[in-house]
Amino acid sequence: MRFSFVIGEVLRGxxxxxxxxxxxxxxxxxxxxxxxxxxLMQMQVQQMKNVWYDRAQVAxxxxxSYDQSATCSGSDANSEQIATVExxxxxxxxAPYIDSYFxxxxxxxxxxxxxxxxxxxxxxxxxxxxxxxxxxxxxKDPSHSEIIKEAFSGTAGVQSVVDQRALLDRIFLILGIASxxxxxxxxxxxxxxxxxxxxTIKLSAHSRRxxxxxxRLVGASNRFIQIPFILEGVIAAAVGALxxxxxxxxxxxxxxxxxxxxxxxxxxYITVEQxxxxxxILIVFGVALATAAAKIAISRYLRE
Numbered sequence: 318m319r320f321s322f323v324i325g326e327v328l329r330g331x332x333x334x335x336x337x338x339x340x341x342x343x344x345x346x347x348x349x350x351x352x353x354x355x356x357l358m359q360m361q362v363q364q365m366k367n368v369w370y371d372r373a374q375v376a377x378x379x380x381x382s383y384d385q386s387a388t389c390s391g392s393d394a395n396s397e398q399i400a401t402v403e404x405x406x407x408x409x410x411x412a413p414y415i416d417s418y419f420x421x422x423x424x425x426x427x428x429x430x431x432x433x434x435x436x437x438x439x440x441x442x443x444x445x446x447x448x449x450x451x452x453x454x455x456x457k458d459p460s461h462s463e464i465i466k467e468a469f470s471g472t473a474g475v476q477s478v479v480d481q482r483a484l485l486d487r488i489f490l491i492l493g494i495a496s497x498x499x500x501x502x503x504x505x506x507x508x509x510x511x512x513x514x515x516x517t518i519k520l521s522a523h524s525r526r527x528x529x530x531x532x533r534l535v536g537a538s539n540r541f542i543q544i545p546f547i548l549e550g551v552i553a554a555a556v557g558a559l560x561x562x563x564x565x566x567x568x569x570x571x572x573x574x575x576x577x578x579x580x581x582x583x584x585x586y587i588t589v590e591q592x593x594x595x596x597x598i599l600i601v602f603g604v605a606l607a608t609a610a611a612k613i614a615i616s617r618y619l620r621e
Contacts, residue, residue: 337517338553344513345557345607346564348506349599351499353565356595358496360587361573362489369485369584375465377402377452378476388473394450398474402452411468414461418454426451449476507606510557514550514607515614521546522615543615550611551604558603562596 379399380389399420405411406418421429427445434440454465462480469475533542569592578586 337513337520338549341510341513341517341550341553342557342560344506344510345554345603346560348503348510349558349561349603350564351503351506352602353561353595353599354568355496355499355503356598357565357569357587357592358492358499360591362492362496364585364587365492366485366489367585369481374481375454375456375462376479376481377454377465377469378449378479379451380474380476381447381449383447384476386476388471389476393446394474398472399450402469402472402475405468405472406452406454411465414456414458414464416455416457418452421451421453423448423450510554511606511610514554514610517553518546518550518611518614521549543612546615547608547611550607550614554603554607555600558600559596561603562599565595565599566592568592 379394379402380386380392382391382393385391403420406415423445426448427443430443430448431440456462456465459480459482462482466478466480469478566589569587570589573586574589
């Protein structure tokens with residue numbers, strides 16, 4: 318009997334405050350979608366780090382005839398300088414750190430350039446001689462890149478030594494800032510959701526103040542009186558959280574797997590199966606947040 322009474326009160330409250338309840342659902346949906354997007358972005362960044370940091374190589378760019386640095390002096394790296402670089406890579410000092418390496422001459426570098434920038438106007442104005450001959454070095458432990466840099470610093474014929482990890486760090490920094498921005502926006506939206514939930518509970522309690530007085534007169538405890546109002550907030554937030562969970566999965570399915578995988582297949586992306594971890598997190602978080610906000614709101618109202 319008490320259970321059916323509570324359910325009846327919950328349904329009545331939801332029906333009488335339908336417009337406000339819909340607002341709570343929408344705000345919860347938007348805010349938790351941002352939270353879900355931030356979680357997905359962090360998962361994607363971590364997955365890309367696992368893939369690309371393992372593949373990261375050190376590039377030893379040799380001089381071209383267009384370089385005017387101290388080690389180049391406007392001349393292309395000659396065969397003797399190239400042989401010196403290769404001998405150093407094979408030396409007992411560096412060999413223990415190197416997993417493998419390969420060399421690209423001007424023609425090979427140009428072929429890779431054309432392959433990567435097909436359709437770009439840069440291809441029409443670039444000649445093979447403008448591109449550096451390069452030694453691409455894969456290390457057993459990518460964190461030892463400084464050893465390669467120090468070994469070839471100031472070496473005649475070497476223009477520069479570039480660690481791809483440094484470039485990746487910049488990309489991941491940008492992605493990290495984007496995810497933190499999503500979290501900040503989500504935080505603001507969650508504050509709005511909390512305020513809406515509190516307002517909904519207070520409006521519902523005010524519209525049923527006569528029933529509350531009667532329940533108090535017949536000996537109902539504050540906890541029993543609070544339960545229907547708390548459930549109203551929880552149900553509205555749970556619906557919003559469920560919609561947000563569905564939205565995050567659809568983002569991965571339609572945008573990541575449906576678009577990015579085919580258009581930019583050079584990296585690894587999170588899968589739909591991985592994204593299924595997010596909806597339960599959003600639902601638990603949304604329900605916990607709504608429970609706390611509703612309980613505080615109705616407790617304050619009953620003390621007034």
